[in-house]
Amino acid sequence: MTSSDLENNGWVRTSRDGAVLTVTLDRADQLNAQTPATWTALAAVGASLDEDVRVVVLRGEGRSFSAGLDRSMFSADPSTDGGLGELGRLPAEESQERIRAYQAGFRWLRSPGIVSVAAVQGHAIGAGAQLALACDLRVLADDAQLRLPEATLGLVPDLTGTSTLMELVGYSRAMEICLTGRAVKAAEAQALGLANVVVPVAELEATVADLVAALTAVPVAASRATAALVRSAVRNDPAAQDAAERAAQVLRLQELVGGR
Incomplete structure (x- = not known):
């Protein structure tokens, strides 16, 4: 893929190895700075998933996962396509619809049928941190640090980051991280539950590969049903979750014994 092809595709490229x-x-x-074209490209990847994809690995080329928004996005010039100045001058409903489309580039990472893994090295700032948080699992290099500095810039995290952060670290810690905009380094991220594992930079690729192998070794139907249960447990009350477990298990048992 040429440089111009990458730019036209939001600097997002994909490769496929079986599932x-x-x-x-x-x-x-x-540093893998993002633009609206990046989010459009990511949303298009999500929309193109087929049933055979089981695991999605999200990574950044080079020494940083993603340093957040491209500098051009901060322009007050309303003619800057997708810039904050343009968004601030649009009618509120139109601006919100545009952000809704941007959010679609993040939400698909928890689509039914897949498990997503972020491989994070170096900086994951703002939109970069929110992209890592959008995944189901995160493997961090020991030089990684996550930051959500939006509030310190007079903005808010608006690319699905507040809900995913809250799920992972709870109310008070999410509040503190969002309002201070401070860096959460790799060791703390693991202690807080933001990272599933932290490894030396040189071991990041191999560790992700081992995790992917373990994820794809599980029978596909059981894997997808279990992932769906874990996701629903975040919001279901105990009775609803118990019912979901019962229904899912009956389907598994019926398939195993050759029932309906």
């Missing part, structure tokens, strides 16, 4: 789809932010010279 594993790897999505790479490929703008290393800009």
